[in-house]
Amino acid sequence: MHTKGSPSCCCSFEDYNLTTEWLLNHTSQRPKVAVICGSGLGLLADGAANKQTFRYQDIPNFPVSTVAGHEGCLVFGTIEDTSCVFMQGHFHLYEGYSLCQVTFPVRIFKLMGVETVLVTNASGAICPDYKVGDIMIIKDHINLPGFAGQHPLFGPNDERFGTRFPCMSDAYSKDLRRLAGQICSELGCSGFLREGVYCMVSGPNFETIAEARMLQVLGCDSVGMSTVPEVTVAKHCGLRVLGLSLITNMVSLDYSREEKVNHDEVLQIMKMRAEVLQRVVTELISRCSINTH
Numbered sequence: 001m002h003t004k005g006s007p008s009c010c011c012s013f014e015d016y017n018l019t020t021e022w023l024l025n026h027t028s029q030r031p032k033v034a035v036i037c038g039s040g041l042g043l044l045a046d047g048a049a050n051k052q053t054f055r056y057q058d059i060p061n062f063p064v065s066t067v068a069g070h071e072g073c074l075v076f077g078t079i080e081d082t083s084c085v086f087m088q089g090h091f092h093l094y095e096g097y098s099l100c101q102v103t104f105p106v107r108i109f110k111l112m113g114v115e116t117v118l119v120t121n122a123s124g125a126i127c128p129d130y131k132v133g134d135i136m137i138i139k140d141h142i143n144l145p146g147f148a149g150q151h152p153l154f155g156p157n158d159e160r161f162g163t164r165f166p167c168m169s170d171a172y173s174k175d176l177r178r179l180a181g182q183i184c185s186e187l188g189c190s191g192f193l194r195e196g197v198y199c200m201v202s203g204p205n206f207e208t209i210a211e212a213r214m215l216q217v218l219g220c221d222s223v224g225m226s227t228v229p230e231v232t233v234a235k236h237c238g239l240r241v242l243g244l245s246l247i248t249n250m251v252s253l254d255y256s257r258e259e260k261v262n263h264d265e266v267l268q269i270m271k272m273r274a275e276v277l278q279r280v281v282t283e284l285i286s287r288c289s290i291n292t293h
């Protein structure tokens, strides 16, 4: 990631190619599904067999993880007959990375032949009906940093990846959302399953009460500091996307509320639900190419 592609993008097509070639030369896996593991969810990879792990720092051009709960490993493996790749840890604007770096792995997955991306994350509930521990299937998102010009597709468009003006009205596959709902109900998770709108903020601070109230007025059900850039770039290059968000805390909408959110608490709740999420993700991977198109 050292050659300048354009003033607003720090990765050139050669950078993407170099990393893709390196990975293709170091693994015999040809993944069809990529899983981006959110905070504390690295063990989503535990359901895979024939695992092969690379540390981000050993992969040319790859950013490294700097946040607790993000191991910084790329794990290849198989689930049933499906070859897949897991990102144990993803990247955030607040770490100081450009959105080009944040989304770098998504284009690598595309070039490796991935067709479907499952994104997971931790988020705070804005919707007062939600509860801590709920799993929210992401129906849609609000790209708040994008409104302020922090957008991963800013700058000259590279047609080799996708069109200048991608449509985002169907960013999250309806088929995959339906399948996820079905799997959750088969696994007995219906009682804590939601579907809603995720809003990305840049972080790293958690929201003020006035900000949280604004997000509620905007129609957000939950808020987090990731995912939207990866999903935007995935959709731009024609990948199918499913997003699952785990509600780790209730965002304060009221000045009288005493509870204060912190990252340790976020990780603790993720740990509590990681096993069930792992079963959902494993099942999704084994069924997503059969039941959907």
Ligand SMILES: O=P(O)(O)O[C@H]1O[C@H](CO)[C@@H](O)[C@H]1O
Residues within 6 Å of the ligand: 037, 038, 039, 067, 092, 120, 121, 122, 123, 203, 224, 225, 226, 227, 262, 263, 266
């Ligand atoms: O979105 P992920 O990385 O899962 O994690 C969420 O949790 C962290 C804050 O506790 C932030 O990184 C936020 O985005």
